[in-house]
Amino acid sequence: MTPARSFGLPRARRSAGLLALLLAGTYAFDAWQTLSFGRWHKPGAAIFPIAVAALMALSAISVLLERHGGAADPMPATFTLPDGADLRRLLSVLAAFAIYFVAMPVLGNMIASALFLLASMWLLSDDPNRSIVRLAIYAVVIAVVFEVFFVRLLKVQMPAGVFKQWLF
Amino acid sequence: MNSLQGLLYGLSIAATPGNLLAAFAGAFAGTAIGVLPGLGPVAGVALILPLTFSLDPTAGLIMMAGIFYGSMYGGSTTAILLNIPGESASVVTAIDGYQLAKKGRAGATLTIVAVGSFVGGTLAVIGVMMFSSLLAKVAILFGPAEFFALTAGGLIVMSRISGGTLASALLPMTLGLMLGTIGQEAVTGETRFTFGLPELAEGVSLVPVVVGLYGFAELMLLVEDRIHAANRPESVAMRDLLPTRTEWKRAVPSWLRGTFLGFLFGLVPGPAATLASFASYRLEKATSKHGSEIGSGAIEGVAGPEAANNSAATASLVPLLALGIPFTPIAALMISAMLVQGIQPGPLLITQHPEIFWGLIASAYIGNVMLLALNIPMVGVWVSLLRIPHYLFIPLLLVLSVIGTYSVRNSIFDVWVLLAAGVVGYAFNKMKFQLAPLVVGLILGPNIEKHFREALFLSQGDPWIYVESPIAVTVWLLVALILIAGFIARRRAAFAGAMAQESSL
Incomplete structure (x- = not known):
C-alpha cells in the first residue's frame, strides 16, 4: 500500500485562485508603472498585459467562486499527495x-x-x-x-x- | 501546385535517405514511448521533442510526426496485453482487446489494430491533403485583422473545449498568455517583465515549459505512484499474429466506418482521437452484426476505435498545418517544434514552406508503412520493453529532458524553467487544472498581441477593422457557433443527467 495524504480539492483550488489574483495585481501594477500605453492609432506595450491581467483576475475570481459538491460537480472532493x-x-x-x-x-x-x-x-x-x-x-x-x-x-x-x- | 503535384513533390522530399531515417527513428521512438508503462504519448513526445531540433526543419518535423503516430500505435499494445491503456484514446481498445487477449487472440488482435491504424491513418492523409490545400487558397487573403480573429478566436474556443470547467482552462490559459508577454515584444521591441534578468530578455522559451509541464510532471507522478509489482505480459509468438479469415472480414467494415468518423472528429476542435475512439465504439455497437458481442471480446470493438483514433489524430493536422492553431496537446508540441525551427505554422505555411508542408504529408504515408512493418513483426520486442523497471527509465528520461532543454539555447536558466514548469504541471494535475490551454496561451499570446496592434496601426486606430472583412466575420461567427453548440450540448447532458438521477430515485 502506497502511503498518501488526502487534501480537500476545493480548498486547494481556492488557494490557487488567491495566488492568481495576487499575481494579476502585481503584474498589472508592474505593467502600469513601467510600460507605455501609446494612443489608439499606436497602441503601446502596456495594452495587452493590462488586458491579460484583467483576464487573469477574472479567471481567479471564477476559481474562487466555484461551487463544489453535489452530483453535477465533475471534480473529486479530494486529491492525494504522497506521504x-x-x-x-x-x-x-x-x-x-x-x-x-x-x-x-x-x-x-x-x-x-x-x-x-x-x-x-x-x-x-x-x-x-x-x-x-x-x-x-x-x-x-x-x-x-x-x-x-x-x-x-x-x-x-x-x-x-x-x-x-x-x-x- | 495541386494536391497530386504537391504529394509527388512531398514524396521526393520525404524519400531522401535523411528524411527516411528521421521517419524511421521517429516511428521507432514513438512506438517505444507508446509502449512504455505509465508514460503517455504527450509526455513521451515532450521529452523527445528537443532532440528533433538538431535536425533540419523538415527532417525534425517528419521525426516528430513519426513519434506522434508511433505513440498512437504503441499505446494500444499495453491496452491489449495488460489492460493498461498507453493513452486516453486506447481506453476503448482495452475493453475488447484485453478480452480477446484472454481468449488467446492477443497476436491476431495486435495485427488487426496495427492494420486498422494504418488504414485509418493512410486514408485520413488523403483528406488532410484536400482540406489543407483548400484552406491554403484562402490564406493569401489574410491580414492582421483576420489573423487576430483566427488566433484570438482559436484561444477562446480552446478555453471551452479542452475539458473540465471553464475556470480549469481559463486560469492556465491566462498564465500562458502572461508568460508570453515576458521579454522583448514583437511590435516596438520594448522589454517587459524581465526583472533585470538578462536570460528573460529573449522571453520564456517554449521548450522547457512544454517538456516540464508534460514530460517532467508526468515523471514526477510516476516517481510518486511506482508500480511496485508490474504485470508481466505473456510473450506473443509470430504464428499467433495472423488473424483468421473471419476476423479479417469482420474488421474491414469497422475500419472504414472508424476512419470516416475519426476524420470528421479530427477536423473539429477538441480531444479528437479520444472522442473519435469512444464514438466509433458506440457506432460499432449500434451498426455491427456482432454488436451484442462488443464488450466481451469482439474484433469490431478494437478495429473501429483504432482506425478512428488514428484517422482523427491525422486529421487534426488540418487545423495545425492550415490554421496554425493547436487543439490538442500533441498539436501544441508540434507547433512548438515548428516555432523553434523558425517556421510559423498557419495559412501561409503551404506557400512559404511547401517542402515542409508536403514533405510532412508525404512522410505520413511512408511513416504508416514503416509503423506497420515495425509493429507486427517486432511485437515481441515491444512487449519486452514493458519489462524495463521504472528505476531505469525514469532517470534516463530525466537526463534526456535536461539535454534536450539545455541544447535549445545553451542555457542552464532554461533547465531551471523546466524544473519550475514541472512542479507547476504536477500541482495543476493534482488540482484538476488543464495543461494544454497554458501551452496554447504561450504559443498564441504573442501572435494575438502582434496582430491586434498591427491591425490598429494599419487602420489608424479604427477598431472596426477587426470585423470589416468577410473572413474575419466568418471566423468570429464560427467561434460563436462552436461556443453556442458547446453550451447547448452541456445543457442537454446536464438535463439528461438530472432526469436519469430523478428516475433512479
Missing part, C-alpha cells in the same frame, strides 16, 4: 535533479549525468538487495552513450566542465 517514504523519495529525486543542474557547469554534462543517474536509480529502486556497483555500471554506460550520441554525433552543445581535457 512518508514516498514523499521522501519524491523530494530526494527532486533535490538530486536540482543538484544535477548546479553541478553540470562545473563537472560537465557527462560526469554530472552519471552521478545523477546513479543517485536517482538508487532512490527509485525497490530492491533491498540492489547492488551499487551494478547501478553505477548502468549510470556510466547511459551517460557515456548519451555523450557520444548527442555531444559527439549530433553536435549538441553541453557544458564540458573542468575535467574537459581528461575526457575523450
